[in-house]
Each structure stands twice: as structure tokens, then as C-alpha cells.
Amino acid sequence: MDSSHVSALQLKHAGLERQIHEELSRPMPDLTVIQSLKKRKLRLKEEIVRC
Structure with missing residues (x-):
């Protein structure tokens, strides 16, 4: 992989990390949104490792 x-992929991963942080800093964080973002982040990390 080039x-x-x-x-x-690393930029997308960092963007998801930022979104997770922003959601967690809200007064009433949406845990389903956080869970979804974390799953997407994990899939990206796995793809980065495979490259």
C-alpha cells in the first residue's frame, strides 16, 4: 500500500478521535454516537496496521 x-487513513483516524473527544465533552454525550465512532476508528486502525 502506498x-x-x-x-x-491516519487523517480519518485522527478526525474520528477528535469527533469522539468533542462528543465526550458535551454536557449530555450520546453514547451510541461515541460507540459508532469508536468502531469506525478501530476498523481504520486495523486497516492501517494491515498496510
């Missing part, structure tokens, strides 16, 4: 693809 490094630009890995870089794109």
Missing part, C-alpha cells in the same frame, strides 16, 4: 493511502 504511503499516501496510509496518510489518508
Whole structure:
């Protein structure tokens, strides 16, 4: 896999991390949204590791 693809995946991963942090900092965080974001983040991490 080329490094630009890995870089794109890492950017998406960082974006999801930011979204999770933003949701957690809200007064009433939506746990289903957080769970969904964490699953997407994990899938991206697994794909990055495979590359």
C-alpha cells in the first residue's frame, strides 16, 4: 500500500478521535454516537496496521 493511502487513513483516524473527544465533552454525550465512532476508528486502525 502506498504511503499516501496510509496518510489518508491516519487523517480519518485522527478526525474520528477528535469527533469522539468533542462528543465526550458535551454536557449530555450520546453514547451510541461515541460507540459508532469508536468502531469506525478501530476498523481504520486495523486497516492501517494491515498496510
